[in-house]
Amino acid sequence: xxxxxxxxxxxxxxxxxxxxxxxxxxxxxxxxxxxxxxxxxxxxxxxxxxxxxxxxxxxxxxxxxxxxxxxxxxxxxxxxxxxxxxxxxxxxxxxxxxxxxxxxxxxxxxxxxxxxxxxxxxxxxxxxxxxxxxxxxxxxxxxxxxxxxxxxxxxxxxxxxxxxxxxxxxxxxxxxxxxxxxxxxxxxxxxxxxxxxxxxxxxxxxxxxxxxxxxxxxxxxxxxxxxxxxxxxxxxxxxxxxxxxxxxxxxxxxxxxxxxxxxxxxxxxxxxxxxxxxxxxxxxxxxxxxxxxxxxxxxxxxxxxxxxxxxxxxxxxxxxxxxxxxxxxxxxxxxxxxxxxxxxxxxxxxxxxxxxxxxxxxxxxxxxxxxxxxxxxxxxxxxxxxxxxxxxxxxxxxxxxxxxxxxxxxxxxxxxxxxxxxxxxxxxxxxxxxxxxxxxxxxxxxxxxxxxxxxxxxxxxxxxxxxxxxxxxxxxxxxxxxxxxxxxxxxxxxxxxxxxxx
Amino acid sequence: xxxxxxxxxxxxxxxxxxxxxxxxxxxxxxxxxxxxxxxxxxxxxxxxxxxxxxxxxxxxxxxxxxxxxxxxxxxxxxxxxxxxxxxxxxxxxxxxxxxxxxxxxxxxxxxxxxxxxxxxxxxxxxxxxxxxxxxxxxxxxxxxxxxxxxxxxxxxxxxxxxxxxxxxxxxxxxxxxxxxxxxxxxxxxxxxxxxxxxxxxxxxxxxxxxxxxxxxxxxxxxxxxxxxxxxxxxxxxxxxxxxxxxxxxxxxxxxxxxxxxxxxxxxxxxxxxxxxxxxxxxxxxxxxxxxxxxxxxxxxxxxxxxxxxxxxxxxxxxxxxxxxxxxxxxxxxxxxxxxxxxxxxxxxxxxxxxxxx
Numbered sequence: 116x117x118x119x120x121x122x123x124x125x126x127x128x129x130x131x132x133x134x135x136x137x138x139x140x141x142x143x144x145x146x147x148x149x150x151x152x153x154x155x156x157x158x159x160x161x162x163x164x165x166x167x168x169x170x171x172x173x174x175x176x177x178x179x180x181x182x183x184x185x186x187x188x189x190x191x192x193x194x195x196x197x198x199x200x201x202x203x204x205x206x207x208x209x210x211x212x213x214x215x216x217x218x219x220x221x222x223x224x225x226x227x228x229x230x231x232x233x234x235x236x237x238x239x240x241x242x243x244x245x246x247x248x249x250x251x252x253x254x255x256x257x258x259x260x261x262x263x264x265x266x267x268x269x270x271x272x273x274x275x276x277x278x279x280x281x282x283x284x285x286x287x288x289x290x291x292x293x294x295x296x297x298x299x300x301x302x303x304x305x306x307x308x309x310x311x312x313x314x315x316x317x318x319x320x321x322x323x324x325x326x327x328x329x330x331x332x333x334x335x336x337x338x339x340x341x342x343x344x345x346x347x348x349x350x351x352x353x354x355x356x357x358x359x360x361x362x363x364x365x366x367x368x369x370x371x372x373x374x375x376x377x378x379x380x381x382x383x384x385x386x387x388x389x390x391x392x393x394x395x396x397x398x399x400x401x402x403x404x405x406x407x408x409x410x411x412x413x414x415x416x417x418x419x420x421x422x423x424x425x426x427x428x429x430x431x432x433x434x435x436x437x438x439x440x441x442x443x444x445x446x447x448x449x450x451x452x453x454x455x456x457x458x459x460x461x462x463x464x465x466x467x468x469x470x471x472x473x474x475x476x477x478x479x480x481x482x483x484x485x486x487x488x489x490x491x492x493x494x495x496x497x498x499x500x501x502x503x504x505x506x507x508x509x510x511x512x513x514x515x516x517x518x519x520x521x522x523x524x525x526x527x528x529x530x531x532x533x534x535x536x537x538x539x540x541x542x543x544x545x546x547x548x549x550x551x552x553x554x555x556x557x558x559x560x561x562x563x564x565x566x567x568x569x570x571x572x573x574x575x576x577x578x579x580x581x582x583x584x585x586x587x588x589x590x591x592x593x594x595x596x597x598x599x600x601x602x603x604x605x606x607x608x609x610x611x612x613x614x615x616x617x
Numbered sequence: 618x619x620x621x622x623x624x625x626x627x628x629x630x631x632x633x634x635x636x637x638x639x640x641x642x643x644x645x646x647x648x649x650x651x652x653x654x655x656x657x658x659x660x661x662x663x664x665x666x667x668x669x670x671x672x673x674x675x676x677x678x679x680x681x682x683x684x685x686x687x688x689x690x691x692x693x694x695x696x697x698x699x700x701x702x703x704x705x706x707x708x709x710x711x712x713x714x715x716x717x718x719x720x721x722x723x724x725x726x727x728x729x730x731x732x733x734x735x736x737x738x739x740x741x742x743x744x745x746x747x748x749x750x751x752x753x754x755x756x757x758x759x760x761x762x763x764x765x766x767x768x769x770x771x772x773x774x775x776x777x778x779x780x781x782x783x784x785x786x787x788x789x790x791x792x793x794x795x796x797x798x799x800x801x802x803x804x805x806x807x808x809x810x811x812x813x814x815x816x817x818x819x820x821x822x823x824x825x826x827x828x829x830x831x832x833x834x835x836x837x838x839x840x841x842x843x844x845x846x847x848x849x850x851x852x853x854x855x856x857x858x859x860x861x862x863x864x865x866x867x868x869x870x871x872x873x874x875x876x877x878x879x880x881x882x883x884x885x886x887x888x889x890x891x892x893x894x895x896x897x898x899x900x901x902x903x904x905x906x907x908x909x910x911x912x913x914x915x916x917x918x919x920x921x922x923x924x925x926x927x928x929x930x931x932x933x934x935x936x937x938x939x940x941x942x943x944x945x946x947x948x949x950x951x952x953x954x955x956x957x958x959x960x961x962x963x964x965x966x967x968x969x970x971x972x973x974x
Binding site for chain 2: 462
């Protein structure tokens with residue numbers, strides 16, 4: 116019931132439909148080691164960890180604990196085997212005290228709780244730990260670092276001897292992060308636990324991890340002792356080697372005048388923390404400006420602010436030289452088009468039909484409207500044209516858009532946004548989760564819009580996509596633009612380092 | 618994931634919205650049957666009498682339609698905001714405040730000798746404005762202050778009823794009304810009459826027209842289309858640059874105006890004056906109608922007639938079987954609870970998928 120053990124994942128594969136989220140990945144974490152799991156978003160880190168924790172069942176592969184094969188059918192099994200996970204976001208109940216949270220989390224909590232007994236038991240447990248937590252403070256009263264410590268304490272109290280930390284420092288200050296990771300490392304050194312640290316910050320890997328496994332696109336991209344590797348080597352593993360650009364015809368005309376300008380823009384995230392911290396950029400007609408970055412560095416908030424879904428807290432947006440507030444009149448006058456990420460959630464009404472969703476931009480203009488009245492006939496007619504032109508696979512214009520596959524929802528939104536001649540296009544992760552053919556198709560549409568003279572802002576977590584499509588590349592980190600480079604002369608290593616905040 | 622063949626999908630679209638109300642109806646019939654059986658009556662006899670009392674004769678039909686007509690308007694108070702994803706349950710208050718505003722305007726106009734039609738139009742406008750303002754307030758608070766519109770509309774409704782009682786017992790009280798404080802009655806010439814050939818007032822026609830207009834507005838105009846976008850996904854609506862807050866105020870205002878018009882009709886066609894009687898629960902039954910109709914403006918019509926019929930049959934049950942008048946309220950209550958429980962069920966077309974999984 117105590118002491119660190121080794122964990123080995125052998126040949127793990129997991130498919131979701133056509134997508135191989137995890138393809139024959141093996142990883143070995145030594146007892147008492149802090150092992151980093153590195154990779155871009157969508158590289159398969161979460162899938163691997165979820166297979167280990169029993170949230171998913173791997174299609175192939177096995178899990179060995181201390182050399183013996185272990186079957187984990189569900190998270191409960193994992194917990195009984197001593198596997199514990201600390202999530203990026205807090206899972207403690209904010210209104211309850213630390214004591215209440217920890218007692219509640221136990222699987223064997225009695226129906227009637229003897230709080231004095233529980234307090235004694237927990238105090239005795241904490242006395243054996245290198246750190247404590249204020250037992251009687253409600254969790255919402257704790258600082259982020261303390262909350263994260265309480266989360267770790269909870270896992271250890273539940274008997275975890277192998278800790279999986281999923282980007283545990285993303286909500287912490289650097290000082291809190293250092294303290295927390297230092298603690299984990301010390302406990303690993305003392306052979307009390309082994310830890311798997313999911314991260315994309317090289318700094319944390321270098322300072323706290325003994326070994327590292329790098330995933331890229333669901334495959335093992337490399338692994339080794341941290342001492343034997345350089346940052347550049349790890350960045351190369353994470354980002355991948357140069358590969359030939361996809362054959363997308365691009366016209367060589369010089370960029371036109373600035374169509375979209377963002378000046379010192381700031382915006383908060385859903386929790387009220389500042390997510391966009393003074394972004395300035397300009398996109399000219401006939402060029403694609405890419406924004407690279409690890410997700411959660413302010414990209415979503417930036418795009419939402421440009422889309423009118425989020426209010427800016429400062430700065431301004433200029434479209435074709437005029438102040439832009441994302442009203443319907445402005446969007447239509449400037450022909451601004453948007454391909455939001457998760458289009459079903461951000462740009463569609465799921466229960467409305469394909470035709471109705473395709474009309475969201477232009478239902479109030481002829482021919483679909485005649486003054487106050489709506490012509491459903493004209494709406495359907497327009498939709499039929501778009502469905503054909505953009506090859507949207509749907510039973511018909513009247514099918515609810517939520518019944519379409521992800522790629523076809525994306526195509527339908529693309530048809531709506533680009534169907535009317537766009538002057539400015541803002542696209543966020545436009546091919547996320549799509550198959551190869553759909554990716555090529557949507558990429559060529561984006562380049563075609565550029566060739567027609569549109570100013571394109573492309574936000575993506577896929578660096579390959581950005582390097583293929585962009586004329587200019589910006590890197591965003593912690594809400595700021597930290598690097599600008601022409602895409603043709605881009606240095607992947609430098610980009611990788613900038614993305615990782617190094 | 619293959620899409621269903623279009624015909625089956627179309628069939629599912631037609632059946633799905635009906636499945637939950639029908640299941641709720643069946644459960645209600647069973648439960649209410651049990652209830653009357655426990656009261657020592659034969660359920661089959663009860664249902665036969667109810668059918669007779671509601672739809673058995675021209676007389677009972679007229680009684681039914683009379684009871685249905687306010688429900689047509691109060692149901693819109695819930696169904697219209699529902700198109701934007703709002704759950705408004707303040708129809709009773711809008712109905713009452715609409716009736717009060719209407720009588721105030723009507724008496725003022727009648728006193729200066731205005732023609733009957735003008736008096737009635739002024740009453741209608743006053744009733745709609747008052748009811749609309751009440752519910753629009755709930756919509757505005759929801760958008761700009763984040764106040765839950767369900768709770769606020771319910772509380773605003775209580776305030777409206779209290780205001781009506783206060784005014785009727787105080788400033789507008791007719792000294793001649795002794796037992797039951799009321800306002801002065803409207804002159805007979807200004808009352809709304811009956812539809813020719815029927816014992817049902819013109820309010821029925823206004824209710825039907827209002828449901829039809831509501832349907833046209835939501836299904837056939839750009840405004841209604843925009844409202845449905847807001848109701849379906851407010852993120853998509855903001856991306857489309859739609860003025861979400863303004864639209865919420867307008868649609869909640871229209872819903873309140875419909876209920877306010879109902880209150881005006883109650884005053885001008887049924888009561889003749891305003892007193893506590895106008896808070897007779899039409900607004901609450903309207904919520905039930907709207908939910909049973911799945912917030913579809915046209916489906917409100919048959920549902921309101923059905924509910925009107927249930928109400929109309931109460932008298933017959935009392936006379937023949939000696940069941941208390943409130944028995945039909947028990948039926949309504951069971952129906953509402955069964956319906957809410959049914960709302961939580963997945964659509965019929967998903968059942969098979971669930972089973973085969």
